[in-house]
Amino acid sequence: MDESKRNVMKNKVINLIDELSEYGKTENDGVTRTLFSDIWMETQSFLESDLTKKGFTTMFDEVGNLYGTVRGTQDTDETIMIGSHIDTVVNGGKLDGQLGIVAGIVAIEELIEEFGLPKKNLEVVSMAEEEGSRFPFTFWGSKNIVGRVAEEEVKGLVDQDGVSFIEAMTDKGFGFRNNNSLARSDIKAYIELHIEQGGVLEKEEKSIGLVNGIVGQKRFLIEIDGEANHAGTTPMGYRKDSLHGASKMIDSIIELGKEFGDPLVVTIGRLDVTPNTSNVVPGKVIFSVDTRHTNNEIVNEFISKFSELIESISRDMDLNTKVNQYMDGYPVPMDEQLITHMEKICISKGMDYKIMHSGAGHDAQIFAPKVPTALIFVPSRKGISHSYLEFTNPDDYMSGVELLKELLYEIAY
Structure with missing residues (x-):
């Protein structure tokens, strides 16, 4: 021009x-x-x-x-x-x-x-x-x-x-x-x-x-129920620490996302801790998962694998976990x-x-x-x-x- x-x-x-x-x-x-x-x-x-x-x-x-x-x-x-x-x-x-x-x-x-x-x-x-x-x-x-x-x-x-x-x-x-x-x-x-x-x-x-x-965008809220308890009197081996479980899950999900590679992306953008105080073992945690990909089959495979990871960690740590999907965009x-x-x-x-x-x-x-x-x-x-x-x-x-x-x-x- x-x-x-x-x-x-x-x-x-x-x-x-x-x-x-x-x-x-x-x-x-x-x-x-x-x-x-x-x-x-x-x-x-x-x-x-x-x-x-x-x-x-x-x-x-x-x-x-x-x-x-x-x-x-x-x-x-x-x-x-x-x-x-x-x-x-x-x-x-x-x-x-x-x-x-x-x-x-x-x-x-x-x-x-x-x-x-x-x-x-x-x-x-x-x-x-x-x-x-x-x-x-x-x-x-x-x-x-x-x-x-x-x-x-x-x-x-x-x-x-x-x-x-x-x-x-x-x-x-x-x-x-x-x-x-x-x-x-x-x-x-x-x-x-x-x-x-x-x-x-x-x-x-x-x-x-x-x-x-x-x-496509798929979003989840992961709800983890453990057991709130005294930070000083509850031995480490007796705890049902929902935040510790959440941290393991989040790390596993992010690492899995890296393994899948581009163009898949996964983001943990929200973390709610209850009771959220320094001297209590966290009894409940909710965190979000936002994952996106151009291929619906691949993102569903990723979701299936991270769901298995969450289930395994929950079982090993004696936590009750729910995976709630609230967005399913193709x-x-x-x-x-x-x-x-x-x-x-x-x-x-x-x-x-x-x-x-x-x-x-x-x-x-x-x-x-x-x-x-x-x-x-x-x-x-x-x-x-x-x-x-x-x-x-x-x-x-x-x-x-x-x-x-x-x-x-x-x-x-």
């Missing part, structure tokens, strides 16, 4: 990101923008106005997703959708989510300026929610688009202030999808540009990640044909790219089982995300925008 044209595009992206980031700006230049908050609504309204000024036809759906559409000249019953989520974590960065929305707007603008209207519809979506930062529910926006949400899933949910999901939603003029609303059939592809939220691309000095799959592959398209573009443009998996969840995983889906990564400095310290060099994310533009040209023009 001509350098002057690239700079024009870059300035458009930077300026729109900066404008959006004023909504929910925090003291340390981060962003807090949670679902159905006043700031969230103001941001969506600003985007609606901006899209209208740029010639897009705009609309909100029943649940809060915002769409900006450019109608195609021929296959107007076929839509190529580009976008991401507008909500953030608390004190998050300026790029997580909204970069994908901005990239779609700018790429479409530039395509129309250069080539006129597309043959197929091009549609940018600013999805209502993905993060689960306000309510214990994720992917509200994308799940509604593909028809994967039942009202019962959010009824009864409240935020930390006691405000219900339904109250917050209706307060902003939104509600549940109409009973006669079906999953949209016109979407022929979904494309998402996102920061990596990891350090792989930066470490390998690649400007583009072509995601071939999003890992791996989701991206569309091979779209990956091939993108790889050819990267080669022709001399872009340094890597075919890789995503260890984090994204809206793309909700779309992928329904429509051909592509997920493009750009590097994250030091792998930092979900933080106001999140940063991607504009030249790196512009490589992603350029790739997005070329892909849209191929499949929509």
